[in-house]
Structure formats: structure tokens, C-alpha cells
Amino acid sequence: MAKLKVKVDWDLCISDGVCYALCPQVFEAGPDGKSQIVEQYRGANPWEGEVPEDLEDCVEQARTACPTGAITVEKE
């Protein structure tokens, strides 16, 4: 199954918690409330990971709701 490469730009993230409220399957509060990828899908860094495609709706909801455009999603 295809995976989604998800990244959170911590320079842009303002820790408002919108993404982890909308999509807790993928995002959680990290240091200072910055959004990080949950451990299950996390890559080498807490702000990036690979998520199964069946969570695309959830990830997209978070991405479009993020007020600063900090979340990027790429299909692999």
C-alpha cells in the first residue's frame, strides 16, 4: 500500500494543537506543544514520518486546517 510522507515544519508550527485535535492517529503534542508524528509512524526525526494511505483523509484534514501551512504531505 502506498504511504504518505508527512512533515511538520517546526519553524512554522505555532503549537495551537489543531492538527492533533483533528487527527490524533498521526499527530501529537511534542516539545513546547509543537506537532510531532506519533511514534508508530515516526521517521528519523519527530517532525517527519510515513503514514499508511488509509489515513489520508485524516492527514489532509489536519494539513488544510493548519493555520500556518506547517504540514506537508507527499505521496510515495
Ligand code: SF4
Ligand atoms: S495545526 Fe499547524 S500550527 Fe497547529 S500544532 Fe499542528 S502543525 Fe502546528
